[in-house]
Amino acid sequence: MRISQIAPLAETVPPKLYGGTERVVSWLTEELVAQGHDVTLFAAGGSKTAAKLDTGCDQGLRLQGIHDQTATNLVMLDKVKLLADQFDIIHCHIDVLQYPLFQDLSHKLITTLHGRLDKTDIWPVYRAYPHMPLISISNRQREPMPPGLNWLATVYHGLPTGLCPYNPTGGDYLAFLGRISPEKRPDRAIEIAKRAGVKLKIAAKIDTADRAYFKEMIEPMLNHPLIEFIGEIDDSRKCAFLGNALALLFPIDWCEPFGLVMIEAMSAGTPVIAWRNGSVTEVISDGVGGIIVDSMDMAVEAVARIKALDRASVRSYFESRFTEKHMANNYAAAYEKHLSRQGAPPMLAAAE
Amino acid sequence: MRISQIAPLAETVPPKLYGGTERVVSWLTEELVAQGHDVTLFAAGGSKTAAKLDTGCDQGLRLQGIHDQTATNLVMLDKVKLLADQFDIIHCHIDVLQYPLFQDLSHKLITTLHGRLDKTDIWPVYRAYPHMPLISISNRQREPMPPGLNWLATVYHGLPTGLCPYNPTGGDYLAFLGRISPEKRPDRAIEIAKRAGVKLKIAAKIDTADRAYFKEMIEPMLNHPLIEFIGEIDDSRKCAFLGNALALLFPIDWCEPFGLVMIEAMSAGTPVIAWRNGSVTEVISDGVGGIIVDSMDMAVEAVARIKALDRASVRSYFESRFTEKHMANNYAAAYEKHLSRQGAPPMLAAAE
Numbered sequence: 143m144r145i146s147q148i149a150p151l152a153e154t155v156p157p158k159l160y161g162g163t164e165r166v167v168s169w170l171t172e173e174l175v176a177q178g179h180d181v182t183l184f185a186a187g188g189s190k191t192a193a194k195l196d197t198g199c200d201q202g203l204r205l206q207g208i209h210d211q212t213a214t215n216l217v218m219l220d221k222v223k224l225l226a227d228q229f230d231i232i233h234c235h236i237d238v239l240q241y242p243l244f245q246d247l248s249h250k251l252i253t254t255l256h257g258r259l260d261k262t263d264i265w266p267v268y269r270a271y272p273h274m275p276l277i278s279i280s281n282r283q284r285e286p287m288p289p290g291l292n293w294l295a296t297v298y299h300g301l302p303t304g305l306c307p308y309n310p311t312g313g314d315y316l317a318f319l320g321r322i323s324p325e326k327r328p329d330r331a332i333e334i335a336k337r338a339g340v341k342l343k344i345a346a347k348i349d350t351a352d353r354a355y356f357k358e359m360i361e362p363m364l365n366h367p368l369i370e371f372i373g374e375i376d377d378s379r380k381c382a383f384l385g386n387a388l389a390l391l392f393p394i395d396w397c398e399p400f401g402l403v404m405i406e407a408m409s410a411g412t413p414v415i416a417w418r419n420g421s422v423t424e425v426i427s428d429g430v431g432g433i434i435v436d437s438m439d440m441a442v443e444a445v446a447r448i449k450a451l452d453r454a455s456v457r458s459y460f461e462s463r464f465t466e467k468h469m470a471n472n473y474a475a476a477y478e479k480h481l482s483r484q485g486a487p488p489m490l491a492a493a494e
Numbered sequence: 495m496r497i498s499q500i501a502p503l504a505e506t507v508p509p510k511l512y513g514g515t516e517r518v519v520s521w522l523t524e525e526l527v528a529q530g531h532d533v534t535l536f537a538a539g540g541s542k543t544a545a546k547l548d549t550g551c552d553q554g555l556r557l558q559g560i561h562d563q564t565a566t567n568l569v570m571l572d573k574v575k576l577l578a579d580q581f582d583i584i585h586c587h588i589d590v591l592q593y594p595l596f597q598d599l600s601h602k603l604i605t606t607l608h609g610r611l612d613k614t615d616i617w618p619v620y621r622a623y624p625h626m627p628l629i630s631i632s633n634r635q636r637e638p639m640p641p642g643l644n645w646l647a648t649v650y651h652g653l654p655t656g657l658c659p660y661n662p663t664g665g666d667y668l669a670f671l672g673r674i675s676p677e678k679r680p681d682r683a684i685e686i687a688k689r690a691g692v693k694l695k696i697a698a699k700i701d702t703a704d705r706a707y708f709k710e711m712i713e714p715m716l717n718h719p720l721i722e723f724i725g726e727i728d729d730s731r732k733c734a735f736l737g738n739a740l741a742l743l744f745p746i747d748w749c750e751p752f753g754l755v756m757i758e759a760m761s762a763g764t765p766v767i768a769w770r771n772g773s774v775t776e777v778i779s780d781g782v783g784g785i786i787v788d789s790m791d792m793a794v795e796a797v798a799r800i801k802a803l804d805r806a807s808v809r810s811y812f813e814s815r816f817t818e819k820h821m822a823n824n825y826a827a828a829y830e831k832h833l834s835r836q837g838a839p840p841m842l843a844a845a846e
Contacts, residue, residue: 199618210615212564213590217622220594238565242572243594263562266551270569 143477147171147193148222148234149185151214153202156190159376161202162402163256166299166469167235173300173470182229184218196221215239226250231477238264241271248274249484252294252476255279258399260286275480277473280421283399295476298425299400300469306409308457309385315341315370316445317387317412319380319403322348322356325396327417332363333438334391334415338445340368342391345383347374385410389432389448392416393441401425408432408460411453415444431459495829499523499545500574500586501537503566505554508542511728513554514754515608518651518821519587525652525822534581536570548573567591578602583829590616593623600626601836604646604828607631610751612638627832629825632773635751647828650777651752652821658761660809661737667693667722668797669739669764671732671755674700674708677748679769684715685790686743686767690797692720694743697735699726737762741784741800744768745793753777760784760812763805767796783811 147170153161156168167185171193174181181193187200198218203211219240222232226247234240234253244251254277268274268288275294278284284293316338318331328344335342344364348356364371375383384390390407391414398420405425407414414432416422428434432451433444499522505513508520519537523545526533533545539552550570555563571592574584578599586592586605596603606629620626620640627646630636636645668690670683680696687694696716700708716723727735736742742759743766750772757777759766766784768774780786784803785796 208615210613213616213619216590216594217618220597220622223594238568242568242575245572261562263560264565266569267565270572 143474144180144182144228144230145174145477146182146184146222146225146229146232147174148219148232148236148240149183149189150236151186151198151202151211151218152204153186154189155183155185157202158205163235165402166256169300169302169466170470170473173466174474177470177474179474184222212239216243219243223247230481233473233477238267241267241274245271245274248292250481251275252277252480254297255283256399258397259283260397277476279400280424282397282421282424286397294480295472297469297472297476298464299402299405300464300466301402301405301409302466303409303461306381306384306406308409308411308453310411310453312388312412312453313386315343315387316415317384317390317407318342318344318346319375319383319390320346321352322346322360323352324355324359325394327393327395328360329363330393330395330417330438330441331391332360332366332369334393334441334445335368336366337438337442340388340445341370342368343370343372343383343387345372345375345380381406381410384412387412389445390414391441392422394419394422396420398422404431405460405464408456408464411457413448413451413453413456415441415448417441425464427459431456495826496532496534496580496582497526497829498534498536498574498577498581498584499526500571500584500588500592501535501541502588503538503550503554503563503570504556505538506541507535507537509554510557515587517754518608521652521654521818522822522825525818526826529822529826531826536574564591568595571595575599582833585825585829590619593619593626597623597626600644602833603627604629604832606649607635608751610749611635612749629828631752632776634749634773634776638749646832647824649821649824649828650816651754651757652816652818653754653757653761654818655761655813658733658736658758660761660763660805662763662805664740664764664805665738667695667739668767669736669742669759670694670696670698671727671735671742672698673704674698674712675704676707676711677746679745679747680712681715682745682747682769682790682793683743684712684718684721686745686793686797687720688718689790689794692740692797693722694720695722695724695735695739697724697727697732733758733762736764739764741797742766743793744774746771746774748772750774756783757812757816760808760816763809765800765803765805765808767793767800769793777816779811783808 149155149167150163153164155164157164171183175192183191183193184196186202187197199214232251252275272290273292275292277294278296281296316335322328384407394417400421404414408431414426416426418434418436426432435441435444501507501519502515505516507516509516523535527544535543535545536548538554539549551566584603604627624642625644627644629646630648633648668687674680736759746769752773756766760783766778768778770786770788778784787793787796
């Protein structure tokens, strides 16, 4: 299949630092190429890919200090539109801007929505262009959206199987990884660890917007022999940090659309103790990939029970659902489904 | 002429509170209607106009708490495009989003750029669509932009002549009106007043982003018998505040694209003491509408000289250049010029 992937331009693909979406686009693109598809990646200059690369800007916009990416994205989308004949599928990983421009190309445009969908700011375009084909990254992610949209599929994110290697033994600490912010509830993680009497290591960055929250709410809780605040860690240390843990704590208080860190932990064999919220019930198989809880008491009790979970089974569960191959296969199936719905003959995968 | 005016959706037209652009769009729209044109205003619901009103949303987006207006604007622009045949001219007062969508309609689309143009974030669209016809609100505003753009005209803003009525006597205080922010330099205004030994009244709002600047830099300067901080005032008090002043201080430290407050003051007969920056040399006629300065010494000296300026001449100068009629006539001429450039016969104004 001739596929174009349209990445956000905030970061290169893959990103140098943060950028969950750019990371997922990279894994998907490389796997589609590996499966024999003819892939063109539209992304920031400096991106690295085995696909053909068409750059929308010299380098990732965030590192250039450009916060409003609208103008650059519009120009890239317009270029994609000019080249539309060259592609069977145009797979967009940015949203909102493309709908009016591509409304006559809905037979080949597919958009994956990567963010939270409960902000009413974005709804007008979905009400205006309900026929545009959409893919969610969890079923739960769709819930706040207006009815009557053209949902094609849910495709869960997937990781390269070797990225966070399986660690058969794990370790003795609970891990909290991500960002210090009220909706991630590091305060819950700290309380769980203290009540369970188990070590907690917090590897998290603090954005400017969350500095006051950290100072007032979290920092006063850190002075305890069981709690270690490591600060921000880079990708290379992340997988070891997860793999060496007893469990990942994911005590979120918001409607997480997917939660990459959960599958990174499970890839390493580390089970997840997660609050029932957002995508959690879809990503964690309760009692296999981890334990799903609804309260602090349940979470503390889960820490006591977590050792009983077999790390090999956690890894197997990851391998059965959340690899890059699953993701790419599911996307390829969604592409086929979309094309065949319009009466076009199903495209043969290039590898077949 | 069949004209559509495309307003920002942040506020109604005219706005209930702030919204310089929405205010200008309102004055222009009403004057074009008064001149006999067939005008359709695309704006937020709740807008008031003698033109036909087509609403892009129920009410101004800012008061709904919607900060990202992209989705709503895109849907409105797409609707305008569908109706394009009904208009000879589509006059857009928002920028960036319309260029790819309207690139085949550049023969009837005109965009007024209302903001500062030195932010590189927006340049990609201007580089990509250099043929799109643009109007600047001062010549100086254009300077940072890439070369080779299709500038059609500069059209200065204009006010209804009765909005800020002529006050033949003025008063004994210097006025500072607007927003407390580093680039508006309220600190300079305070220093000028203290050195000149003349009262200063500051009527200014303090945005959240500028709270620290106010606390640290400005508040400590306010405790002085000559300085009075009034805080924010609404439109109904603004013209009296300006009209009762000896002079308006406009000691800006940024590249102001136009500066409505300067013509509001001159409408009331109040001269302006302004720093040579941005549009100032185009809006103030030095020695007539006010005094243009380059330094604190010059500004202090200007306060001593300002009484010599004839308030009636200030008002006459305003009337000769900055009324809503001038603005509407200049826009109508720009519309004609744009249409005639394409070989179309000049449209007759409906009033003729």
